Amino acid sequence: MPKTEKIFSAKSLHYFLQLIDTMNYTQAAQILGITQPALTQQIKKLERTIGVPLFGQIGKKLYLTEAGKQLQTGAIRLLDTINSVVDDIQEFTQADKGTITIGMLENITTKILHLFLADFSKRFPDIKIKVRYFKREDLWHELDNNLIDLAIMYLPDNTKKNIVDLQQQYRYSEIYKDRIVVLTHKKDLESGKTYPVSALKDRKWVAYPEEFYLSQLMRDYFGNKHKMDVPISFSSTEQLVSTAEGNDYDTFINESYYEAHKKEITLTPVYLKPEKDFSVSLVYRKGKREVPRIENILAEFKNFLDNYKQSSKLEEK
Structure with a gap:
């Protein structure tokens, strides 16, 4: 030396x-x-x-x-x-100190996460939680480069299917299932029923930007045969709904948002055939569990979800 x-x-x-x-x-x-x-x-x-x-x-x-x-x-x-x-x-x-950064897909709004973070912060006041919102590709970039600890996103997601094997490099757990709800002005469609995409082929749409996950799913539904006519697009779900309601346009959102705001929404909710479920999931790099505070929040989140789902089942009964 x-x-x-x-x-x-x-x-x-x-x-x-x-x-x-x-x-x-x-x-x-x-x-x-x-x-x-x-x-x-x-x-x-x-x-x-x-x-x-x-x-x-x-x-x-x-x-x-x-x-x-x-x-x-x-x-x-x-x-x-x-x-x-x-x-x-x-x-x-240390498991009860430090900072945890969570990245979320732009158009995901999850009441469960908000409830959990409020509860977690009360019990672990020395852990700072930072929540940031991203587009899909940017969210994967943040995960790949270890710029965020956890991500809340929709799965399955083919954004990186040729770049990274989700099973090998990442771990993920499902928070809840979701699906697309179409909100329409058409009077001949019945609320809550499922229809083929041809029933909506001549409609004009207020939609999310093309790169958004739900927009991709809708394009898959319509395919090349029935191309969507989208005069207006918004990244905000609230603006999608309000603009569609104020015009003769239809729109589409995730069911979880609809369930949380259905009392305020005047458009008719319908579903498309075949019904395609996707999940809102928590995604993180494999090595993150070696960090005690990350292991702590993952374990606490799992317990919170189990209790939340159990409480929901009791309420339904």
Whole structure:
């Protein structure tokens, strides 16, 4: 090990900075809990290594030399870095501290997640939760590059089928099943019934942008034979519904949103044949479970979902 690495320890730099604070060997030694000769020896070692004095003296009064001022700046930076690394390591190894970043697909609104995060934050106040919203490709990019810890998205998703094998690189768990609900102005369609796409082939649509998951599913329904006529598109589900209601346009949303807002929606809800379920799922990289706070939130979320589903079944009965 090089000589400088042995002497420029965190301890010696701490002693050096403490002497600067007091500019008095006796006081600094008392604060540090060491003898004055021990402190003097540490400072002299630093000066021998650098090759120039760090402190000068006028009478009994100490002052910092130019070399001392430069070392002071470097020592503060080094100790800040060391402390930051130690904090990061301690945060990594603790289940009840740190930050968890959750990425969500733009048009997913899930009451369950909001309820869970509110409950989790009360019980683990030292864990900070950051929720950010993304488009599908951007959400996968964030996951791939470890910029977020967890993702809430629709599955199955073929966005990355030629790039990554979901089974090999990721873990995922289903939060709940969902499906598309078409909201239509057509008077001859009955609420809650299922129809072939041909029953809606001549309609104009307010739709999500083409890259959105639900838009892709609708294009799969219509295929090349019945191309959708989309004069207007929005990324906001609320704007989709309000615009469709204010015009003679139809639209489509996920069933979970409809169930949460059906009292406010005036359009007729119908389903398409064949019915295609998809799931809102929690997705994360395999290695994330090695982080205690991530393992903690995953376990807590599973327990919360189990209790929530059980409560829902009891309410239905």
